[in-house]
Amino acid sequence: MAERFLRRAAPCRIVRKLCAKAVLEHGLIEKGDRILVACSGGKDSTVLAWALATLKQELRLPYELAALHISTDFCACCKKGVLAARLAEWGIPFNDIDVPVIGRLKPGRRMNCYWCSTQRRTELLRYAIAGGFNKIALGHHLDDIIETFFMNLLGKGELRAMPLLLRYQKYPVTLIRPLGGIEERQIISCADELDILKAACTCPFGLRSKRRVIRERIASLTGGSGAEKRRILRALGSGERNLLEE
Amino acid sequence: MAERFLRRAAPCRIVRKLCAKAVLEHGLIEKGDRILVACSGGKDSTVLAWALATLKQELRLPYELAALHISTDFCACCKKGVLAARLAEWGIPFNDIDVPVIGRLKPGRRMNCYWCSTQRRTELLRYAIAGGFNKIALGHHLDDIIETFFMNLLGKGELRAMPLLLRYQKYPVTLIRPLGGIEERQIISCADELDILKAACTCPFGLRSKRRVIRERIASLTGGSGAEKRRILRALGSGERNLLEE
Numbered sequence: 194m195a196e197r198f199l200r201r202a203a204p205c206r207i208v209r210k211l212c213a214k215a216v217l218e219h220g221l222i223e224k225g226d227r228i229l230v231a232c233s234g235g236k237d238s239t240v241l242a243w244a245l246a247t248l249k250q251e252l253r254l255p256y257e258l259a260a261l262h263i264s265t266d267f268c269a270c271c272k273k274g275v276l277a278a279r280l281a282e283w284g285i286p287f288n289d290i291d292v293p294v295i296g297r298l299k300p301g302r303r304m305n306c307y308w309c310s311t312q313r314r315t316e317l318l319r320y321a322i323a324g325g326f327n328k329i330a331l332g333h334h335l336d337d338i339i340e341t342f343f344m345n346l347l348g349k350g351e352l353r354a355m356p357l358l359l360r361y362q363k364y365p366v367t368l369i370r371p372l373g374g375i376e377e378r379q380i381i382s383c384a385d386e387l388d389i390l391k392a393a394c395t396c397p398f399g400l401r402s403k404r405r406v407i408r409e410r411i412a413s414l415t416g417g418s419g420a421e422k423r424r425i426l427r428a429l430g431s432g433e434r435n436l437l438e439e
Numbered sequence: 440m441a442e443r444f445l446r447r448a449a450p451c452r453i454v455r456k457l458c459a460k461a462v463l464e465h466g467l468i469e470k471g472d473r474i475l476v477a478c479s480g481g482k483d484s485t486v487l488a489w490a491l492a493t494l495k496q497e498l499r500l501p502y503e504l505a506a507l508h509i510s511t512d513f514c515a516c517c518k519k520g521v522l523a524a525r526l527a528e529w530g531i532p533f534n535d536i537d538v539p540v541i542g543r544l545k546p547g548r549r550m551n552c553y554w555c556s557t558q559r560r561t562e563l564l565r566y567a568i569a570g571g572f573n574k575i576a577l578g579h580h581l582d583d584i585i586e587t588f589f590m591n592l593l594g595k596g597e598l599r600a601m602p603l604l605l606r607y608q609k610y611p612v613t614l615i616r617p618l619g620g621i622e623e624r625q626i627i628s629c630a631d632e633l634d635i636l637k638a639a640c641t642c643p644f645g646l647r648s649k650r651r652v653i654r655e656r657i658a659s660l661t662g663g664s665g666a667e668k669r670r671i672l673r674a675l676g677s678g679e680r681n682l683l684e685e
Contacts, residue, residue, distance in 0.1 A: 345674070350672075413660065424593055426596075432597070432598045
């Protein structure tokens with residue numbers, strides 16, 4: 194896509210276009226898919242729900258959408274009502290379940306991001322499988338993907354990315370990340386245009402410090418250039434082994 | 440290898456150990472190899488010649504070494520006599536050929552690093568094949584490898600490294616880079632210990648600006664951490680597709 198378009202177009206149009214590009218290039222959505230959108234109430238997953246609802250008409254791909262919010266015992270989205278109203282407006286059925294993330298901790302263990310995400314991922318999979326959904330859509334964006342790549346590269350010494358398409362071997366479900374080609378700043382602008390930014394919920398644990406450090410270091414590597422970030426994504430998806438599809 | 444050892448040991452011992460590690464881990468040298476060391480007269484390839492001559496005794500691998508210097512019409516190593524004397528001291532036969540890099544330019548074309556390296560590589564291959572050498576050893580170090588990886592990643596959008604072992608499909612020769620796991624600063628310290636730093640030749644074109652820029656950006660990404668650089672190297676050599684052996 195021309196860089197010129199990216200600079201000029203309205204934020205939501207950019208998000209829609211880039212989302213469609215990822216969906217088509219990586220075959221994220223197929224005819225007849227039943228997609229469960231994991232909606233935390235945050236800006237990313239809310240924009241994802243909007244984008245998938247909009248694309249449904251544009252792409253002329255018959256697929257079904259539903260959204261699930263997981264409330265935890267340390268962070269129930271304070272503006273769940275607003276989220277539910279938005280999703281209804283976009284024609285997306287919404288459900289909400291409670292997962293006692295802290296309550297499930299073994300004695301002596303402290304709450305951490307890894308534990309929380311594992312608990313929520315397990316419940317998400319369980320809900321999706323029980324409800325007959327064959328795909329789960331997550332709101333990770335380009336910056337998340339690049340951060341994870343560099344955390345694996347520099348921290349673990351592994352060449353591994355967060356894939357845009359992940360087929361589980363053990364479960365009849367596939368994970369998709371349709372916002373994977375979109376920068377966070379573009380998603381923020383779109384959320385602002387949709388007027389959902391103010392009502393967006395954020396985790397009280399905030400940015401994990403490791404991720405914040407790597408984010409700053411990546412900024413100094415790429416100088417914040419969107420073109421360079423997209424080249425990194427292209428690199429991850431090219432070559433003999435495609436790190437974006439597993 | 441323990442980080443502690445790397446901090447304490449004498450520079451040349453570190454270089455010898457890390458060179459042996461790369462040779463053994465990646466199978467760079469086999470019994471009976473006839474290895475041609477490309478000696479520019481610079482610090483890297485001179486240290487490489489020294490390391491391979493030293494390892495020959497240590498590894499108990501019977502292999503043969505010879506060195507080739509290519510003089511060009513814009514940069515004939517000013518201290519070739521010193522280089523020849525060093526190599527003789529280490530028991531490495533030495534030869535020197537002339538390649539008119541600028542003289543071969545088509546009219547109107549300007550001299551550049553890519554042209555020069557292509558011309559020299561061609562002559563190196565020709566000389567090696569004619570002389571019955573089955574391996575060519577190049578002096579690229581860890582920082583060179585990481586810089587090339589990031590130039591490919593950020594500039595070209597490709598996930599590609601400079602391999603430690605490159606088997607040519609078209610020629611009966613294999614390229615090896617035994618210093619690939621060693622940081623430049625470690626090579627400089629070793630060159631200093633060997634007292635070859637002062638007589639080392641450097642290309643008058645100096646550091647290409649693109650490489651200089653990426654070098655600074657990588658420094659701000661890794662904070663200059665040697666451990667992180669080695670983790671990047673490990674990542675490049677791991678996974679289903681080993682980017683360090685082709």
